[in-house]
Amino acid sequence: MKQRAIFGIFLTVFMLLLAACGSGGGKTDSPNAKNVDVSLSEFKVSVPLTTFTGGQSYHFVVTNTGKTTHEFMILPKSEGSMSGMPMEDMDKMALATTGDINPGETKTLDYTFPSSTVGSHPEFACYLPGHYEAGMKQSITVAS
Template identity: 60%
Template sequence: MKQLWKCFALLLPFLVLLAACGNTGGTSNSSGPQTINVNLSEFKIDASLTTFTPGKTYHFAITNRGQTVHEFMIMPKAEGNMSGMAMGNMDKMALAAVDNISPGETKMLDYTFPASTANSQPEFACYLPGHYEAGMKQEAHITS
């Protein structure tokens, strides 16, 4: 038994050191995507964060809390009312988009703002007919 305690006493400092090396203070996920909760409703977009850093990946969890289908688009800037423009053309303009989010549904989008967006003001928007005009937009900011 004495031998066992001596072994344990000799190993204890190494075990403590090993445990300390493995502890990252909760920062092990700091390099992973930051989750942004986005709630869609009639007729509003509410994102938990609206200031972003270029080169950092963000994980958008987009939930439709409304009663009708919505979409979520990240436009490079406020485009205003684009009624009459073909959806395919809007999609080409968008930095990212998630289509057809049904009531109660949550869809995910991982997106990294490119360096070219630094110091810009993109806009989150829903361009389904009449939604943008009813207020489904939210301004965002990209820092440098």
């Protein structure tokens, strides 16, 4: 009986560890995805490249290196300040979003810029209150 209980605990711990290893931080399903490391801090979005290829899959690894919660959004174009707009409306406008990222946390996001967006200038941004206005934005270009 005691061995069964120990085995049950061991199995539960093993399953939890297995689930934790499989969540986040993994590669996109596309074998051709290009990894892009993004760093969020007060109050800046840092990314090593600002020109992306239409039709190419990207695996964004977004780390909050700051001391406050941030978010990472890909918007179709610069929207400027959307102060006062409900967050759910902003999320609807976004091409993709990570949601909140706490200090020290990393989240991943897979996104492919459609070929139809070649020539456009999307924007990476954080729209938590006051963050965009403080400079948390990065204009990007989609090229062929």
